[in-house]
Each structure stands twice: as C-alpha cells, then as structure tokens.
Amino acid sequence: MLLVWPALLNGYPLVFSDTGGFLHQTIGPLMLWDKPWVYGPFLHLFHWGVTLWLPLAAQALIVSHILWVAQRVLCGGATGAGHLGVCLVAAALTTAPFTVAMLMPDVFAPVVVLALVLLAFTASSLSRAERVWFSALAALGIASHLSHVPVALAMVGMAILAGRWRGAVAAAVPLVAAVVVLLATNGVGHGRAALSPHGAAFLLARLQADGPASEVIRARCPAAGWYLCAFADRLPMDANDFLWAPDSPVNRDAEGRARFLGGALLSPEAGEIVAVTLREHPVAVAVAILRNTVTQVATAGIGDTLGNDHLAAALRPRILEGFPAREVAAFDASRQARGTLPEAVAWLAPLHAAALLAALPLICLALWQRGGRTRVWFAAAVVVGVVANATATGGLSGVFPRYQARVAWLLPVLATMLLLRRRG
Numbered sequence: 001m002l003l004v005w006p007a008l009l010n011g012y013p014l015v016f017s018d019t020g021g022f023l024h025q026t027i028g029p030l031m032l033w034d035k036p037w038v039y040g041p042f043l044h045l046f047h048w049g050v051t052l053w054l055p056l057a058a059q060a061l062i063v064s065h066i067l068w069v070a071q072r073v074l075c076g077g078a079t080g081a082g083h084l085g086v087c088l089v090a091a092a093l094t095t096a097p098f099t100v101a102m103l104m105p106d107v108f109a110p111v112v113v114l115a116l117v118l119l120a121f122t123a124s125s126l127s128r129a130e131r132v133w134f135s136a137l138a139a140l141g142i143a144s145h146l147s148h149v150p151v152a153l154a155m156v157g158m159a160i161l162a163g164r165w166r167g168a169v170a171a172a173v174p175l176v177a178a179v180v181v182l183l184a185t186n187g188v189g190h191g192r193a194a195l196s197p198h199g200a201a202f203l204l205a206r207l208q209a210d211g212p213a214s215e216v217i218r219a220r221c222p223a224a225g226w227y228l229c230a231f232a233d234r235l236p237m238d239a240n241d242f243l244w245a246p247d248s249p250v251n252r253d254a255e256g257r258a259r260f261l262g263g264a265l266l267s268p269e270a271g272e273i274v275a276v277t278l279r280e281h282p283v284a285v286a287v288a289i290l291r292n293t294v295t296q297v298a299t300a301g302i303g304d305t306l307g308n309d310h311l312a313a314a315l316r317p318r319i320l321e322g323f324p325a326r327e328v329a330a331f332d333a334s335r336q337a338r339g340t341l342p343e344a345v346a347w348l349a350p351l352h353a354a355a356l357l358a359a360l361p362l363i364c365l366a367l368w369q370r371g372g373r374t375r376v377w378f379a380a381a382v383v384v385g386v387v388a389n390a391t392a393t394g395g396l397s398g399v400f401p402r403y404q405a406r407v408a409w410l411l412p413v414l415a416t417m418l419l420l421r422r423r424g
Helices: 002-010 017-027 039-047 053-075 080-093 096-100 105-121 128-144 148-161 165-190 200-210 212-220 227-234 239-244 262-280 282-297 316-322 325-333 341-369 373-395 401-408 410-419
Strands: none
Touching: 002 053, 002 080, 002 096, 002 341, 017 039, 017 316, 039 053, 039 128, 053 080, 053 096, 053 105, 053 128, 053 373, 053 410, 080 096, 080 341, 080 410, 096 105, 096 401, 105 128, 105 148, 105 165, 105 373, 105 401, 105 410, 128 148, 128 165, 148 165, 148 373, 200 212, 200 239, 200 262, 200 282, 212 227, 212 262, 212 282, 227 262, 262 282, 282 373, 282 401, 316 325, 341 373, 341 410, 373 401, 373 410, 401 410
C-alpha cells in the first residue's frame, strides 16, 4: 500500500499517454510499431477487462517482494519492521511510488537492476524457486522496454568485472531469454526478427537533435536522394518533436500530406543515415551520448508523468473500449484526468532531491562501517545500473525527468537497507 499511495490519492492508477497503446496491444489487438509486444500482455494477464487496479496490485507486490529479498541478503535476514522502514523511506522520500503506481513498463527498470544484481552477486542466498522467479521476472522486464537491454548488459558486465563468472551467466540467461522473446514477437508481428524493427528512427531522432546526423543530411543531400533531404533546412530539431509532432518531417511530407506511421516508414532510411553518422562522426556521437547521460543522471522528477496530456485521446478510448462503464467513470473522476494531481504532490520535489543528494554519502558511510565484498559489489552494481539507465534513455533517446525517476529511487532505498542493523 505504501508503494502505491499516489494511486490512492489519485483515485485511480497513474497512467501515461502510452498506457493506452499498451492496452491496445491486447484489447485491439494491435502490434504497435514503436513498442515491444510484452507489457500489454502483462497488463491483460491481470486486468482481463475488469479493472486496472489489479495490474497495479501485481506491480506493487513484485516490487515489495524484491525489496524484501534484497533486505534479506544485505542484512542477513529480513524483518517486518525493517521492510516497513524501507517501504516508508521509498514512499515518503523517493519517486518509487510514482513509478510503481504508474501502469507503464518503467516499473520494470528497477526490478531488472535488482533481480540481476541478486542473481549475479547473491545467488547462494536465494532458494532455487527464487532464482527461477527472478530470472523469469528479469526476462519479462528486459523484454518490456528496449532501454532495459543495455541496463541488463551493464549488470552482466559488472558480474564479469567482479570475477563472478557464474553470476555473469546467471544474469545473462534472462537477457538471452528476453532477446529471444523480442525476436519472436517482432518476427510474428512485424515480419522482421529484430530487437526493434523500427528502432533506427528513435536513434536518428536523437542524433539529428544533437547535430551529427543533421550535418550528414546537409552534406549528403540532395545527392543521397533521402526523404529527409527535403527538410535539411529544418534540422536539427527537438528529438521528441521530430518523432511525434503532427507537422514534423516524420509525420508530414514536403507537400503537407500526413504520413500514417511515419516513424515506421522512415526507419529503413533512418538506419542508413545512422550508419553513416556513426562511421563519419564517432567522436561527436560519443560526446553527445556522454553529455546527455550526465544531464539525464541529474534530471529525475515526477512532474512529466502526472498531467493529463493526451489522455483523453490516447487512453480514455481504450478504457471505454475494453472495460465496464464504472472503470471509465473512475478514470474520469481521478485527480490526474481532472488535471489537479501535479499541484497536489508538487511539494514532494524538494524531499526527493534531498534524498538523492544524501544517498551516495550514506551508502559510502554504511559500507565503511559495515562493508563486506558482496555488499560493496551489490551497491556498486546498483549505482552502475542507475547510470546505465541514464545512458539508455537520455543518452540514446531523450532527457526526461521520468526516465531517471524510475530508477533513481534505488539509491536512497539501498542506503536505507545498508544502514539497517545486520542480523546474525
């Protein structure tokens, strides 16, 4: 309950415009060009067209359980009081409840980090059932969002760096399973056995916004014959606008005609432009990724997840289509749908910032007082996971507060668990 209190305040699970797309994956059913066919089926496994409170409860239980196990392996045992304390810190001082209470695959980003760290560094403290469960959970989480793939790779890399070869294998198994799931679902749904059949469009959006791809387009056009040559004078532009604005080059051609699924149509050309950009401007691309990563690490907040932007068009029709009338009424009555939720929780932002600033010093203090090789590597891997998330989102896609808010809360929570009294 602590981990989902924003939903209780809201009167309905927190949602985002993309939530409607994930519901459409099974209510339609529809294979979306820009999203893996994974999180939508996960939602349907619990809601069955009855209510979205059930998938919310599933998310809360998943996160609560993995925090319980993390406390157990770090402290030599878990207690009800200790778990309540960890969840109180998460609920009162971090963005955790706003991630757990939101029906988006973002909830799996911290789950992937913790599950793989547990498998890689503390497998001997887990039962066989727990190892199987966390492997399956990590595979589901990695496959649910493409940004989780590089995060998982970072966790495998940490295990290798620590010399935990069995742990590296244990962490790699869910990653391989997730890749198989993505290849299979994209092969069936899009006719292309690829991790992301149209992912090049997203990378191009980032690279043109940062400049290198825009330089390539201007230098190669009009001889290259690319569709984007007609828009060379408009680039670079904001990555989000490039992908989604109705009048962007992706969604409206030079004659002003709308392009249905413009991102998917552009993806073959995008792949070509990205390849040329990486080949001709590797340093500029690396510098841009590093700059965006650093910016994303420092950009974490809940402000861009609580509004009602596009919910009436992108989400409400899906609820109306697949759920009883009472569910639609509950959504309409929520603070978020009425636009009053951001103001109700705005006062929490300073608390979140203060907890993040205190987290790393407290982690170092706890490890100095009561260290141990496993605890040190556990903490280091979580920190690396937080940075890897910033690279996978801000570095390769776009800098948004919600992208880092989904994992930044792991740091204050980790500090709390490390400071708990160790049991014999």
